[in-house]
Every structure is written in structure tokens, then in C-alpha cells.
Amino acid sequence: MSEEIEDSYKKLHEKITKFKDEDIYLWYGNSAMETCGMLHVLSMLEEKIENVCTINVSDITYNTGKRNDYTPRVVGELTPERLGEFIGINQSMDFSRYSSLMSLWKQLKREKSNLRIYEDKEVKSVQEDYYDEMILRYTYKKFMYSARTVGEVIGKVESYVSDSIIFGK
Template sequence: MLELCFDMSTCGALRVAQRCGGSGRKGFGFVLSRTEDGGNVTSTTVIGFDDGKAPAGEEIHQIQRAQRRQAALEREAIPLGGSPSDVLVLSLGLDMGDIREPLGADRWDLLRRWCDGDDETTDRDWQRNLEAAERLRSCGSRDAVRIWVDHTPYGACGLLHAASLLKDTKADVRVVFLPPWRERPDGVVETYLGWGEVEPELFGRFLSREEPLPPVMLGAMAHRWEVLRQENAPLRAVVNGRVRSVGEDFYDEMIRRHLPEGQTKIANIIGEVLGREKPGIGDVWLAERIRQMLSTGELRMLREDRERFYRSVVERT
């Protein structure tokens, strides 16, 4: 079974999900990231493995809560099985930019710019995209592909693009749609926008939602993708459950709603939009639109950080 997703975070989670629970992933340590102001700890976050320092107080409670949560996840875990090489990713960000050649040089250049000059990472990820696309095209009637679909614009566009790669292969294609919410055994309700928000231990729990994607649907999706390619709008968004071409200013009102009175860092604006509006896009496009607002005079640059744009301070004009 090939597992297909549309972002690197989900790709990593799927690989862990293949072997989690049972004899798979068990136990972990912690390192606490501490933010201090004048000697006072203002925040602590569990981010990794034990660095040898002895935690105390609230840090211990954080560790204990995280350990209990991990133990609960392990009890729920249903391993997907398979090999890491069976996990494919098409991380192309197809909701943004020119899509006439989704696997062409222009898309590669665009991804390189979005990765802020990290050529090594971009080149590695691009090669994985090309390999995934070729493997999908080469599927036959004996192959099965399970596509993990969520509510993000890039995921919806990724599904349509994948359909165009698979429509003539006769492969057994299935989809698992991410539900908008899930009730945990302890009664807590978790809400989801993308598969990247789901713990690896839970992926197997969603297999009951798996549905076949018949050839007629693959053909319809492939046709829809071709229409979008021909329109080649600056953006694509999910509007009333359907992927549509939209203008480059589609998210501008969301940005305006989170422009405070007075000065603020660009990072704060983007964080508010992503956290409160949950548009299902990354920070790249929002940063581009803020640059546009600066160029038109809607925003004024107060303190520019030429190395890290997000640290720059702006205000409304």
C-alpha cells in the first residue's frame, strides 16, 4: 500500500504511524525550552529529549502530563504497517502561484524562494516530489494508493493533481478524509484542519473512514485540475467545499482584521491570522501580501530587519 500526502510534516507522521504502538515507538525524554525575563521564567515548552538538567516545579508537571498523554496515545495506536519507502509526498504548495507545470522548473524556483534560500533542503524535497510523481504514474492494476486528504487548500489541490497522475494507471485508489473534529477517550474534543496536526499514533484510528476513489471520480478530479491549470490564477482556495481560482488579495481582509492600533512585528500579524482565522495556508503568502501592503502604503515600515523580515516592525498608515 502506497501512502500519499501533500506536506512534509504529514509525511514524517505517516512513517511513524506505520510502526507506532505495540513494539513500535515507546517512551521518550524531554528538554524544556525556557524563556527568562530578568531571571524569571516566563514560559516553558517540552520540545525534545532530556539534556541532563533536573526539572522542577511546573516543569515536572508538564513532563508528567506529556508522559500521560503519550501513554494514552500508545494505548490507542493502530499501526499502519508497511515500509517508510511506501510513504510518498507531493509537497508542492499548489494552492499558490503558477501551476501550468506543477513539476517544472518554475515551480522548483518558487519553492526555493519560499524556503528562504535553504537550497539543500529544497533540492532534497524536490527530488522526493519527482520520485513520488514518477512512482504514481508507474502504478499498475496490482498497486494500491491511499491518499490522506484534509481541509487545507494545498491538500485539496494536491488531491486533484494526484488524480491527474493516477487516472490512467488502473491502480486501486482510496482516500481517507480528515474529520473536522475527534472526541478523545477522556472526553476532550480535538479539532483539525490538516493531517499535520494529528499525532502519528492516531492515523490508524482514521482508517475506518477510508473510501474507494473510483476511476470516474479520478477522471472528474483530473478534469477539474486541468481547468484550474488553464485558469492559472495567483491563488486557489476551497470555497464552499470546492477548489476555486481566486485573486491574489483573497486573504488580505484576514490580515486587515488583525492589524492592531500602533506598531507591531510582522510575525505577530501572521501569527494572529494563522491562529485565529485558520486559513489552511502557510506564512509565505501572508508575508508576500504584507510586503504588498507596504509597497502600496497601506502599512508603514518603522523598523526594518533586512535579515529577518518577520522581525520588522510596522504600523497602519
């Protein structure tokens, strides 16, 4: 599995180095996974930052003020029909913002954490057992399919967490 991941990163890096003067839009949401992904890609675009814009899908909340207000946590929580609404909120990259984001990226890499969460508007490194208590809270004594427990945890956690984290893959 790690060879597949390493191969994917190499292919991504090759594609990024071929960019010339294209405009580049990095889409992400308020989740550790997408923020770290955006930071990683941004670190590879160092010489092309004047062409980079970021779009945070968590910057728009739907049904504001209603009982069912909803803020997307990751890009995948949007329907394709809604993507056009976000083009107007893109943020251009400048050197100051780039430097700040790269400082954050260097700090996260130094921590070498296996698990990060998005909390209080920032990415934080946490211990690998961070979700254990919550998983146990939704694990009932009678038989239940593991997918049900995972679904309960994903549904209750405020920041986005993938099922692979809960399953412990």
C-alpha cells in the same frame, strides 16, 4: 526556487510511474493546498486508479457537541497516534469519482490562479489580495513582530492557510 520545485515534481512523477500493483492511499484535508495536491497526484495515477484510496482527515471531528470540537483541516494537524483512526474511512476510487475529480482539476488548472481557498466544501480561485484586509485588521499601529500578525491571521481564518501566503513569499 522554481527550479527546485520543478525538480521535485519530476522526481515525484518518476516515483509514481514506477508503481505497479501497490495499494495507494492519498491523504488530504479540507484545504485548497492539500486538495490540489491530491488532485495533481491523482492525475498522474490515471492508469492505476483501481489501486487508489483517498483519506480525508477532515471527515472526523473530535469532541463533537462540546465547546472545543475540532476538525483537522490538514494532515499535519493530526498526531501520529491518531492516523490509525482514519484507515477505516478510506474511499476507494472508481471511474465515476475519478472523472469528477479530474474535471475539477482541469477547471482549476485552466483558471491559472495563484491563490486558492477552501470554502463551502470546495476549492475556489481568488484574487491574490484576498487575505490583505484580514492581515491589515490584525496589524496594529504600535510595533509588533510580523510573526505575531501572521499567527493572528492563521488562527482566525476558517480554512487552512500557510504562513508563506500571509508573509507573501
